[in-house]
Every structure is written in structure tokens, then in C-alpha cells.
Amino acid sequence: MVLNAGNLNRRIQIQRTTQxxxxxxxxxxxxxxxxxPIFARRRDVSDSERMMAGRWDNKLVTRFVIRATAxxxxxxxxxxxxxxxxxxxxxxxKEVPDTRAFLEITAYARDVP
Structure with missing residues (x-):
């Protein structure tokens, strides 16, 4: 699939901590x-992909793709x-290969309803 701005159909909020x-x-x-909030594409990592990577646990692993802005x-x-x-x-x-226009963020959630 070709990645373009039209694929960014979710809204996510980035949060930062201060102590x-x-x-x-x-x-x-x-x-x-x-x-x-920013636009993103969301793709959950499949169970077979997680098993091949040796990461079988009780977490939801997801990849979000966003524009590579400042x-x-x-x-x-x-x-x-x-x-x-x-x-x-x-x-x-990481940067999405072959473009410098997008970033891929791999993230996990522990408590998913």
C-alpha cells in the first residue's frame, strides 16, 4: 500500500510528562x-508477527504512522x-523507508478494554 496523507484517518494525542x-x-x-491531536494511521501487530519476534505477552502492540513534521x-x-x-x-x-515524510511509532497498551 502506498502511504500518503489520505491514509492518516485516526486522531491521536501525544502526551509528555513532567516530574x-x-x-x-x-x-x-x-x-x-x-x-x-494529530492525524495518524493505526495498524495493530498480528499475533503471528509478535510470536515470530519473541514478544508473546498480554500487551496490544500497535504501529502508528504520522507525518514527519518538526x-x-x-x-x-x-x-x-x-x-x-x-x-x-x-x-x-523510526522513519518510514524511502520517504522522509512519515514516522512510524511502535507502541503498546497494557490495559485494553
């Missing part, structure tokens, strides 16, 4: 939205994605 002192010598994570390139694996009420932890980010 604030908890008053007991530790820190609490305080998550806040990083900019406005704000998109600022996303790190310490950020997270919220999509349709589900929180995804970012596992990796």
Missing part, C-alpha cells in the same frame, strides 16, 4: 498534552499516545 516533587523525597509524573520529530520514547481512550507507551520511533 513534580511528591513531598516525600520522590517524584510524581504529571502527564499533559503535547500540542493538538513537532512529530520531537516525540521521544518517553512520551505516550492516547487513542480512543487507551494509553500506549512508546517503544520505538
Amino acid at each position: 513534580t516533587p511528591d513531598g516525600q523525597g520522590g517524584f510524581e509524573d504529571d502527564w499533559s498534552d503535547l500540542g493538538a 513537532s512529530g520529530r520531537s516525540i521521544t520514547r518517553f512520551d505516550r499516545i492516547v487513542h480512543e481512550g487507551v494509553v500506549y507507551e512508546i517503544d520505538g520511533i
